[in-house]
Amino acid sequence: xxxxxxxAAATEVVAPARASQRLRVIDAALSCIARAGTKKTTVxxxxxxxxxxxxxLYRAFPGGKDAIFAAVVETELARFFSTxxxxxxxxxxxxxxxxxxxxxSATYLSNHAAIAYLxxxxxxxxxxxxxxxQMDQTLELCSTFAQPFFARFLDPVAxxxxxxxAVRVIVSYLMSPSPSTNLQSEAEVQALVRAFILPGxxxxxxxxxxxxxxxx
Amino acid sequence: xxxxxxxxxxxxxxxxxxxxxxxGVARTSVEDAASEAGVSRAxxxxxxxxxREQLLHAVVEWEYGRFFQRLYDAVHDASTLEEVIERxxxxxxxxxxxxxxxxxxLKTEPELLGVTLSGESATTLxxxxxxxxxxxxxxELRDGVVVAEAADYLARMVLSYMGAPGRWxxxxxxxxAELVRVELLAGIV
Numbered sequence: 001x002x003x004x005x006x007x008a009a010a011t012e013v014v015a016p017a018r019a020s021q022r023l024r025v026i027d028a029a030l031s032c033i034a035r036a037g038t039k040k041t042t043v044x045x046x047x048x049x050x051x052x053x054x055x056x057l058y059r060a061f062p063g064g065k066d067a068i069f070a071a072v073v074e075t076e077l078a079r080f081f082s083t084x085x086x087x088x089x090x091x092x093x094x095x096x097x098x099x100x101x102x103x104x105s106a107t108y109l110s111n112h113a114a115i116a117y118l119x120x121x122x123x124x125x126x127x128x129x130x131x132x133x134q135m136d137q138t139l140e141l142c143s144t145f146a147q148p149f150f151a152r153f154l155d156p157v158a159x160x161x162x163x164x165x166a167v168r169v170i171v172s173y174l175m176s177p178s179p180s181t182n183l184q185s186e187a188e189v190q191a192l193v194r195a196f197i198l199p200g201x202x203x204x205x206x207x208x209x210x211x212x213x214x215x216x
Numbered sequence: 217x218x219x220x221x222x223x224x225x226x227x228x229x230x231x232x233x234x235x236x237x238x239x240g241v242a243r244t245s246v247e248d249a250a251s252e253a254g255v256s257r258a259x260x261x262x263x264x265x266x267x268r269e270q271l272l273h274a275v276v277e278w279e280y281g282r283f284f285q286r287l288y289d290a291v292h293d294a295s296t297l298e299e300v301i302e303r304x305x306x307x308x309x310x311x312x313x314x315x316x317x318x319x320x321x322l323k324t325e326p327e328l329l330g331v332t333l334s335g336e337s338a339t340t341l342x343x344x345x346x347x348x349x350x351x352x353x354x355x356e357l358r359d360g361v362v363v364a365e366a367a368d369y370l371a372r373m374v375l376s377y378m379g380a381p382g383r384w385x386x387x388x389x390x391x392x393a394e395l396v397r398v399e400l401l402a403g404i405v
Contacts (some may be wrong), residue, residue, distance in 0.1 A: 127330030135380035172372040176337045196369045198401030207398045
């Protein structure tokens with residue numbers, strides 16, 4: 001800062017200002033979705049919520065509503081992954097990778113206002129990503145993110161499969177809650193991990209017959 | 217009387233399914249389904265007062281039920297826990313891949329399936345868990361394993377893999393055996 005010349009400082013200020021304007025619009029859109037969903041939210045609603053003009057909004061997002069919503073998904077996914085990464089990164093062993101990853105993911109997703117609104121009012125939008133081909137994409141996206149945390153303790157193939165299994169557990173228990181296992185309870189998740197998940201993942205790692213899985 | 221009503225409902229669902237198979241969801245109207253079933257428009261609305269949307273969701277549920285009946289027929293004579301899950305996953309994977317109507321709907325109207333299928337998921341999990349329970353009871357289990365808990369976990373994972381194989385090639389019997397005997401059952405048997 002103190003070393004920067006006037007022109008350098010000026011150009012440095014412009015880019016962050018644009019970035020923060022984008023973020024302001026994204027956060028405003030997120031609040032609108034949490035209140036009214038995606039169908040009823042208009043570009044004007046977002047501009048009002050963000051306290052920016054329509055012109056400013058379109059300068060930040062020339063693609064309008066679709067571009068804003070795509071940026072919301074991208075930003076929220078990044079926030080979700082970074083929260084889960086912090087939890088999995090501090091794990092001391094494989095059991096903690098599983099427990100922290102599952103528990104923190106489930107807690108984050110269960111307390112996300114926009115996701116909750118969409119599940120209640122526009123369930124198609126959420127649920128179609130969790131069946132058949134779109135579920136395969138969801139599995140690949142999330143397990144590719146989680147794989148390196150598992151790979152600290154496992155070979156790469158077992159790590160990818162272990163990560164995928166954890167994602168399946170999260171989706172299953174969030175979609176169909178179990179009376180005995182609340183994924184937001186660390187003790188209950190730990191019991192599930194110790195009973196069924198960890199033995200499976202560890203057995204995969206020591207199984208010599210594991211063929212390299214084709215990547216979907 | 218009640219039986220006749222059930223038969224007519226079934227005929228309407230069957231006819232609607234045939235229309236969807238031929239023309240897709242978007243081009244199937246209540247009128248098309250009525251003429252295919254040989255019933256009046258009034259009869260259609262008596263059975264499905266919610267109209268087209270209710271009819272479409274009912275067809276998805278109906279075919280979903282038929283799918284699980286076929287799955288049951290394909291695996292119910294298996295003799296061990298390992299065998300029944302392996303055969304179930306392989307059958308379901310193939311049946312879903314070869315299900316032409318399902319594949320068309322997934323391409324054109326994926327939103328039709330998410331809500332209906334997730335609405336069914338609690339019932340389906342109970343159904344699969346109930347089906348697996350005797351297999352667990354007849355198998356030697358690891359110390360401390362509670363049959364009901366193992367059945368619930370297995371049902372969840374079986375349903376998950378049936379719908380989306382992820383990184384696993386469920387056409388390959390070697391991988392299916394690995395998935396079932398190693399990943400799914402290591403903590404149970």
